[in-house]
Amino acid sequence: MPEQTVKRMCALLGMLKYRPPGNLSDSDFDISAMEEEKDQLIKRVERLKKRVESVSNHQRMLEQARQLRVEKEREESLTHQKQEQRNQLFQAEQRLQRSQQQLKDLRQAAADANPESLMKRLEEEIKINSYMVSEKLPKELEGMRHTVQYLQKVASEPAMGQADLQELEDKIKEVDYQINQLIEKRMMRNDPMDDKLTLYRQQASIIIRRKESKAEELQEAREELAAAERELRQRTNQPQASDGEEVIRGDELKRLVVKLRSRGTVFKKKRQEITELKAEYGVLQRTEEILRQRHETIQQKLQTVEAEKGISGYSDTQEELERVSAIKSELDEKKGRTLDDMSEMVKKLNSVIVEKKSALAPIIKELRSLRQRCQELSQEYEEKKVQYESCAAGLESNRSKLEQEVKALREETAQEENQYHYINTMSEMQIQRAAEEMKAYVSSDPQERKKAIREVYMKNISEQELLGKKLREKQKMVRESHSDNMEQMKMWQDLEQLMECKKQCFIRAQSQASIGQVIQEGGEDRLVL
Known part of the structure; x- marks a missing residue:
């Protein structure tokens, strides 16, 4: 029995050597650690074996220990089977719930489905797929082809040195400077027609970008849906596959x-x-x-x-010199170490470049025809673009005119509707008033008849005639006494003028008291100097 135990432990330790593939250094470290643990466990088993052999009835005790271990393993197996059955029951309940939900969704879809909605859905899908096939996917394919062409061009060119890089940077700076000058000239020109066309182009580009983003979101959603469906099928098939598996x-x-x-x-x-x-x-x-x-x-x-x-500043200068010298020595050391690596790497890269060139030769041959086709399509695109812009400008001008006409017609319609409602309301009120007047006129009740408009108007007419009669009598009296009244008014005006003269004379006399004396006798005023 101890020999079997030792063999079993050795087998288990041998199994522990297995590790999933990963970093090589980590695997070597783990293997060495496991070998050390294995040696320690073997020594420990040997010590336990010697101690057990010295005990009486050790065979019977080992047999009982073996039976205990077997029963524990059986208990663990039964527990595992119980847990597995619970998991299977839970998975079956989940499958039942999913099936019920699918059945409910299918019934709901069948209840809501009608020919119009199905046709509308199919038309939307056809439009989306047409856009994906005719616009989005060709653009992506063209972009990938340009990328491949650029990579082929880079791979076919020889290795560039520092002088070549400096020359390219100078060219890039020069082109950037020219672009900035052109932008400044265009901004200074400030053509209103260009501004209008720029606005339309910006709106069109915004719509195109929005359309492309929505198409990308749709594609991502479709990919996520496909992945979710695959995962669902896998999850659905896993319980079915696990039903036929044997118990561990x-x-x-x-x-x-x-x-x-x-x-x-x-x-x-x-x-x-x-x-x-x-x-x-x-x-x-x-x-x-x-x-x-x-x-x-x-x-x-x-x-x-x-x-x-x-x-x-001496210490800063000293530290900077030491740092620069340290960096230089480190770079020299790295340069010396990496020369061989670089030469080996250059050989490998050259061999890889040769292989890539041979592999890319048929693709390059195909790209030539595609490049010619691309030029034709680009020319056709430019022509269609000019036609589209001219057509869009004409349609936009027509649209603005139509919008103005529609706005004017809507305002006119609103005014006509308001006038119609006003006239209709006034006619209804007049009809209602006429009906009430007729009802009051033909009524036998004197109180009701008094409320009639005819009676009110007749009463007003009689009052106005009486007032006119009184006014005519008053006018007659005024005409008869007109001459006397005019003479009386003239007398009052003379009296007022006389009083004004006296007032002025009195004021003048007060101001000239030092020059003379005013004497009043017999109703006359005299000035004595």
């Missing part, structure tokens, strides 16, 4: 448990390392802060000493 045996379950334990040990070790590294990081961060503060203090003191000695 005790050895396999134990192997999985041991594997999980080893993973847990590695996880704990890594977590402990992370904790230690965090603590060390905190200590190093605090140390760095203290050293930085000391460095600042020393730098201040050094600057003070340099200022006193009259050599300010």
Whole structure:
């Protein structure tokens, strides 16, 4: 029995050597760690074996231990089967719910479906697919072809040096300068027709970009839907496949448990390392802060000493020289190390370039015809673009005229409707008043008849006739006494003029009291000098 236990442990340790493919250095480290653990476990098993052999009835105790282990494995297997059956039951319930939901959706779709909605949906799908096929996908294909062409051009050119790069940068700067000058000239010209066309072009480009973004969103949504459907089919097929699988045996379950334990040990070790590294990081961060503060203090003191000695900036210059020399030595060392690597890399790149050229030769041959086709399409596109812009400008002018006409007609319609409603309301009110007047006129009740408009008007007419009679009598009296009244009015006017003269004379007399004396006798005024 101990030999079987040792063999079993060795087999388990051999199984622990398996690791998923990953980084080679990590795998070697894990394998070496497992080999050490294996040696330790073998030594521990040997020690336990010696201790057990010294105990009496150790065979019977080992047999009982084996039976206990078998029963525990059986218990774990039964527990696993129970959990698996619960999972299968849960998955079956989920399948039932999904099926019920699908049935409900299908019934709802069948209830809401009619020929008009189906035709409308099909027309929308046809429009979307037509746009994808005729506009979006050709543009993407053309962009990919341009990218391939550019990469082929880059691959066919020889390696560029620093002088070539400098020349390209100078050309780029010159082209940018020319573009900026053209933009400034165009802004200074400020043609209103160009501004209008620019506005239309911007609106058209905004609409095209919006259309392309919506098409991309639709494509992404379709891809997500397809991925979700694939995942749903996989999830649906997984329970069906798992129904026919065999129950995991005790050895396999134990192997999985041991594997999980080893993973847990590695996880704990890594977590402990992370904790230690965090603590060390905190200590190093605090140390760095203290050293930085000391460095600042020393730098201040050094600057003070340099200022006193009259050599300010000497330490900065010395540090910069040391840094530059260190960088130069490091670069020289790297350059010496990498010369061989670079030569080897150049050989590999040359071989790869030759292979790529041979592989791209048929594609380049095909691209020539496609390039010619592209030029034809570009020319046709420019012609169609000019036609579209002219047609769009004409349609826009017609649209603005039609909008103005529609606006004027709508205003006229609104005025006519208002006038119609006013006349209709007034006619209804007059008809209602006429009906009420007729009802009051033919009524036998004197009170009602008094309320009639005819009676009111007749009463007003009689009152006005009486008032006119009185006014005519008054007019007659005024005409008879007109001459006497006019003479009386003239007398009053003379009296007023006389009083005004007396007032003026009195004021003048008051102002000329030192020159003479005014004497009043017999109703006459005399001035004595």
